[in-house]
């Protein structure tokens with residue numbers, strides 16, 4: 001079998017069965033595990049399949065209603081979309097996951113889109129204002145991040161519920177820092 005035929009066969013199996021281990025794929029295709037890794041490399045790069053703890057699975061086997069980053073169901077009022085340079089669209093449950101995912105795949109991101117917390121309008125995350133540490137709890141991922149289109153609305157919200165307003169680049173760094181276990185007041189210095 002040609003590599004391209006093996007890849008096709010593998011995708012068919014993954015569609016039917018979900019996840020397959022590398023050992024199992026190697027056994028079924030009657031090729032070495034090295035060859036399996038070589039075969040799946042382009043599929044991984046094209047984001048068609050995912051490496052999981054059990055082996056590999058199709059990216060589309062992840063429910064379309066789940067956050068790419070935390071795998072939680074998407075029912076938050078502030079979903080984030082990342083459009084990659086390969087034109088795939090990733091859905092994130094909230095700006096928290098959006099920022100973390102962005103940090104992971106920064107070089108492959110073509111666009112990152114979020115919603116204004118009050119108006120629900122669509123905005124480019126790179127132009128948005130990010131409010132950290134408010135007392136207003138939306139019950140998604142912690143530390144919580146809210147996004148606003150205009151500085152004015154972010155500031156009004158901040159007056160009522162507290163928190164720190166950051167721009168996109170600062171927000172990416174802040175969330176990464178917080179996830180590394182550093183805790184302080186969250187103010188940017």
Ligand SMILES: [Zn+2]
Pocket residue numbers: 067068069070071072092093094097141
């Ligand atoms: Zn998430």
Ligand SMILES: [Zn+2]
Pocket residue numbers: 070072076093094095096097140141
């Ligand atoms: Zn979330």
